[in-house]
Every structure is written in C-alpha cells, then in structure tokens.
Amino acid sequence: MPGDSSGMRLRERVARNLRRLRQEKSLSQEELADRADINRNYVGMxxxxxxxxxxxxxxKLAAVLEVDPVELLRRDKD
Amino acid sequence: MPGDSSGMRLRERVARNLRRLRQEKSLSQEELADRADINRNYVGMxxxxxxxxxxxxxxKLAAVLEVDPVELLRRDKD
Structure with a gap:
C-alpha cells in the first residue's frame, strides 16, 4: 500500500463529511437516501x-446536500 | 434528478483529471493501473x-499520482 500522505483514509473522510453535512440539513440517514433516490441502508453504510x-x-448525495461533490472528500482540517 | 449546479457530471471530471494527471506523470493507463495495483482495464474505463x-x-490512484484525492474530483476551471 502506498503511503497515505493525506493522514486520513478516504472512506473516513466521506463518512465524516457526509454525517456533518447531513446533520447541517437536519436530515436523517433515511431522509437523505430517499431524496437522493438511493437505497435506504446505503447512507448508514x-x-x-x-x-x-x-x-x-x-x-447524488452532494446534489441533495447542496454542496460540490469535492466537499465530501475533503479532510477535516482544510 | 436534482439540478447539476456543478456544470459537469462527476464521471467526466474524474475522467479529465485522471487523464491530465496521468499524462503529467508520463504514465500509460496500464502503468498507472499496475502501480495502483488495480485491474489494467479499469483506468481506461x-x-x-x-x-x-x-x-x-x-x-489508490491519487497515491500513485501523488495528489490529494480531491484533485480527481475538481472541476476543470477551479
């Protein structure tokens, strides 16, 4: 595995950003999934x-959250 | 489908950024795939x-290309 210069694995970045942005919209995991037209279990996963x-x-998720998709991949401390 | 405020579909962004960054490293699609330890057809796809x-x-691709993964999702004109 090449060195992870980013300091945080990408799945972890997505998880954190997704939870934060979803909560800023006051959406449950299921509500976000419904609006994005994706499986209800997917957001939780x-x-x-x-x-x-x-x-x-x-x-799809970024469109519902009204952010550019790059926001879902950003590090916490950018 | 929610409005695509980004002006460009995300697969297209990935395709353009990947090709540009790969060519900047003077790597073929196959060389990049090998170094990233992914299927040889995958980069072309x-x-x-x-x-x-x-x-x-x-x-994996960003690690080989020595960029942060967000660079693969950026718009052309950022």
Missing part, C-alpha cells in the same frame, strides 16, 4: 465506512 | 466514463 461510495453516489 | 470510480480506487 457509508457513515460506518462499510462501503466505498462510487462517484455516481457522491454526485 | 474511468477515462472513457464507462465506470463509476469508488473512493477506494480514487485513493
């Missing part, structure tokens, strides 16, 4: 880092 | 927008 999101999913 | 990259794949 991403927030638990059990699944690797695809860019298609990131695009 | 991403550059042709035939597949939706997962964050695990973005992480």
């Amino acid at each position: 991403l927030e638990r880092e059990e699944n690797a999101a695809t860019v298609d999913m990131l695009e | 991403l550059e042709r927008e035939e597949n939706a990259a997962t964050v695990d794949m973005l992480e």
Whole structure:
C-alpha cells in the first residue's frame, strides 16, 4: 500500500463529511437516501465506512446536500 | 434528478483529471493501473466514463499520482 500522505483514509473522510453535512440539513440517514433516490441502508453504510461510495453516489448525495461533490472528500482540517 | 449546479457530471471530471494527471506523470493507463495495483482495464474505463470510480480506487490512484484525492474530483476551471 502506498503511503497515505493525506493522514486520513478516504472512506473516513466521506463518512465524516457526509454525517456533518447531513446533520447541517437536519436530515436523517433515511431522509437523505430517499431524496437522493438511493437505497435506504446505503447512507448508514457509508457513515460506518462499510462501503466505498462510487462517484455516481457522491454526485447524488452532494446534489441533495447542496454542496460540490469535492466537499465530501475533503479532510477535516482544510 | 436534482439540478447539476456543478456544470459537469462527476464521471467526466474524474475522467479529465485522471487523464491530465496521468499524462503529467508520463504514465500509460496500464502503468498507472499496475502501480495502483488495480485491474489494467479499469483506468481506461474511468477515462472513457464507462465506470463509476469508488473512493477506494480514487485513493489508490491519487497515491500513485501523488495528489490529494480531491484533485480527481475538481472541476476543470477551479
């Protein structure tokens, strides 16, 4: 495995950003999933880092959260 | 489908950034795939927008390309 210069694994970044942005919108995991038209279990799996999101999913989630998709991949301390 | 405020679909962003960063490293699609320890056809599929990259794949590719993974999702004109 190449060195992880980012200091945090990417699934963890997605999980943290997703939870934060979702809570800022006062949405439950299920509400976010419904609005993004994705499986209801999927958001929880991403927030638990059990699944690797695809860019298609990131695009749908970002649209509902009204952010650019890059926001879902950012480090905490940017 | 929610409005795409980004102006460009995310697969297209990944395809363009991946090709540009790969060429800056003077790597073929196959060389990049080998170094990232992923399937040899996968890089070509991403550059042709035939597949939706997962964050695990973005992480591996970014490590070889020596960029932060967010660079693969950026718009052209940032």
